[in-house]
Amino acid sequence: MRRVQFFDTTLRDGEQSPGVNLSAEEKVAIALQLEKLGVHVIEAGFAASSQGDFHSVKKVGETVRQPVVVSLARAVEKDIDAAWEALKGAESPGIHIFLATSPIHRKYKLNLTKDQVMERAEFAVRHAKKYFPHVEFSTEDGGRTEKDFLCQVAARVIQAGADVLNIPDTVGFLTPQEYGDIFRHLKEEVPRIEKVKLSAHCHDDLGMATANSLAAIEAGVEQVEGTINGIGERAGNAALEEIAMALATRESHYQVETGLNLKEIAKTSRMVSKMTGMFVPGNKAVVGANAFAHESGIHQDGMLKNAATYEIMRPETVGQTDTRLVLGKHSGRHAFRDKLAAMGYTFDDQQLNQLFVRFKELTDRKKTIEDDDLVSLVEERLGDEDEIFGFDAIQLSYGNHSMPTASLRLMDHRDNRMVEEAACGSGSVDAIFHAIDRATGETMELVDYKIVSVTHGKDALGEVYVKLKRNGMEVQGRGVSTDVLEASARAYVHAVNRILHREGAQRTKSSAEPVPAP
Numbered sequence: 001m002r003r004v005q006f007f008d009t010t011l012r013d014g015e016q017s018p019g020v021n022l023s024a025e026e027k028v029a030i031a032l033q034l035e036k037l038g039v040h041v042i043e044a045g046f047a048a049s050s051q052g053d054f055h056s057v058k059k060v061g062e063t064v065r066q067p068v069v070v071s072l073a074r075a076v077e078k079d080i081d082a083a084w085e086a087l088k089g090a091e092s093p094g095i096h097i098f099l100a101t102s103p104i105h106r107k108y109k110l111n112l113t114k115d116q117v118m119e120r121a122e123f124a125v126r127h128a129k130k131y132f133p134h135v136e137f138s139t140e141d142g143g144r145t146e147k148d149f150l151c152q153v154a155a156r157v158i159q160a161g162a163d164v165l166n167i168p169d170t171v172g173f174l175t176p177q178e179y180g181d182i183f184r185h186l187k188e189e190v191p192r193i194e195k196v197k198l199s200a201h202c203h204d205d206l207g208m209a210t211a212n213s214l215a216a217i218e219a220g221v222e223q224v225e226g227t228i229n230g231i232g233e234r235a236g237n238a239a240l241e242e243i244a245m246a247l248a249t250r251e252s253h254y255q256v257e258t259g260l261n262l263k264e265i266a267k268t269s270r271m272v273s274k275m276t277g278m279f280v281p282g283n284k285a286v287v288g289a290n291a292f293a294h295e296s297g298i299h300q301d302g303m304l305k306n307a308a309t310y311e312i313m314r315p316e317t318v319g320q321t322d323t324r325l326v327l328g329k330h331s332g333r334h335a336f337r338d339k340l341a342a343m344g345y346t347f348d349d350q351q352l353n354q355l356f357v358r359f360k361e362l363t364d365r366k367k368t369i370e371d372d373d374l375v376s377l378v379e380e381r382l383g384d385e386d387e388i389f390g391f392d393a394i395q396l397s398y399g400n401h402s403m404p405t406a407s408l409r410l411m412d413h414r415d416n417r418m419v420e421e422a423a424c425g426s427g428s429v430d431a432i433f434h435a436i437d438r439a440t441g442e443t444m445e446l447v448d449y450k451i452v453s454v455t456h457g458k459d460a461l462g463e464v465y466v467k468l469k470r471n472g473m474e475v476q477g478r479g480v481s482t483d484v485l486e487a488s489a490r491a492y493v494h495a496v497n498r499i500l501h502r503e504g505a506q507r508t509k510s511s512a513e514p515v516p517a518p
């Protein structure tokens with residue numbers, strides 16, 4: 001298997017993301033983590049660009065041991081000298097010189113002829129070679145450069161002593177086929193091309209940075225450049241974690257090894273996200289919060305039977321905590337039962353089906369179902385006898401100048417009949433409780449009422465406790481819903497059911513007791 005090395009430019013091209021500004025300490029921390037990840041080259045910054053970046057490049061160079069640490073530099077003497085000044089104390093110093101080669105950059109940006117570009121490129125590499133053991137040269141906007149001119153520049157910088165030749169697709173314009181063709185062409189046409197390592201550097205303007213990097217690898221490059229989480233100028237750079245995982249997951253296809261410590265990927269991603277403030281979208285490949293999360297019932301069922309049904313790589317491979325089966329509106333009974341079992345609750349099929357109906361009602365209203373939600377759902381009815389009255393629906397009319405009115409529908413399970421009633425009250429909760437009394441035909445004394453928020457956020461579950469009293473007997477009822485008024489109705493009906501059950505039990509007990517002798 002051949003080796004492809006990883007060149008990380010999170011600290012340079014990644015920092016070129018608008019709004020990102022890393023301190024020297026942050027750069028050092030990220031560089032040390034990149035070292036753990038096992039990248040081969042770290043581009044620490046652009047030493048000539050500012051005092052701050054000079055200092056950061058110097059600090060990273062002095063701290064990191066294994067990877068080559070490079071500074072970016074234009075093809076000008078002062079940039080190269082500044083890079084050497086910053087990195088001369090580094091364990092493994094390197095420089096990355098760039099000069100644009102495409103017609104549009106030559107004409108409008110640099111105002112240089114083809115010959116002047118070649119002379120400047122050669123001069124810069126020769127100058128850098130006086131100091132640096134590792135010199136990379138990049139043909140900026142190489143992707144839009146005439147192929148024959150690219151070959152001429154390549155020949156000149158190889159002759160000048162470059163160690164690595166990078167052909168960037170600076171503006172993310174090329175297709176994978178076109179990008180791979182450039183490297184195949186260079187390999188065929190440029191004399192002594194084997195003297196340099198060929199390198200790929202892709203941008204994601206058309207969402208093809210990873211695909212283009214992989215196409216370059218297929219065309220034989222020995223180095224890929226990119227950033228963690230794909231951050232960078234405009235739409236960003238190729239995401240190194242995506243390339244690494246594509247190579248690892250499709251090893252038999254690519255036949256490439258990277259030497260990376262893949263388990264460090266998740267940690268590196270989190271650190272870069274935190275320090276740059278560039279948050280990783282949930283659906284981002286490999287490192288997004290949902291990359292190993294499954295929400296739909298059919299997928300969850302498949303995952304429970306065999307993870308390979310829906311996961312082509314395992315979260316632990318990249319250091320993610322675990323696969324997550326997220327309960328939501330698309331979940332099915334298998335995942336629901338599995339989750340409850342993991343939380344220590346087991347039910348027979350009938351109980352589970354009843355709970356599942358309540359769960360589905362809840363998922364229609366609540367985006368994510370947390371463990372606390374499930375506990376409330378389960379414990380709402382835990383240890384209860386069958387319902388006499390079942391809550392079905394509620395409607396409220398409220399205005400600050402009118403009396404609140406509640407209309408309510410209950411199922412009377414004794415004769416399988418829906419009962420509808422309405423009532424007014426001094427407040428919405430009072431109106432609900434009156435309506436329930438009417439619908440059940442029972443009168444209760446309310447002793448206590450309290451609301452507790454179970455979970456957090458706008459769609460948090462509210463849990464209501466009511467205490468009812470009748471004939472000296474006090475019982476508590478609980479109700480859970482995303483709406484506290486509905487939770488209140490559920491709690492009251494729950495307590496009514498309990499009182500009726502207990503009264504029934506007492507009657508049975510007293511009628512069974514022996515009649516005292518006269």
Ligand SMILES: CC(=O)SCCNC(=O)CCNC(=O)[C@H](O)C(C)(C)COP(=O)(O)OP(=O)(O)OC[C@H]1O[C@@H](n2cnc3c(N)ncnc32)[C@H](O)[C@@H]1OP(=O)(O)O
Binds near residue numbers: 049098099100
């Ligand atoms: C594709 C890339 O990502 S390339 C890297 C881009 N990164 C950065 O630009 C970040 C750091 N840059 C900076 O801090 C500043 O741009 C500096 C300090 C480097 C230069 O600042 P200034 O001297 O004010 O120049 P400014 O940035 O406005 O213009 C760039 C100049 O460099 C020239 N230039 C651009 N690329 C190169 C190059 N590779 N080699 C030589 N000269 C170059 C431009 O033609 C322009 O020259 P001009 O002043 O003669 O017209």
Ligand SMILES: CC(C)C(=O)C(=O)O
Binds near residue numbers: 138139201
């Ligand atoms: C400096 C070069 C390699 C660059 O960042 C680009 O072309 O995108």
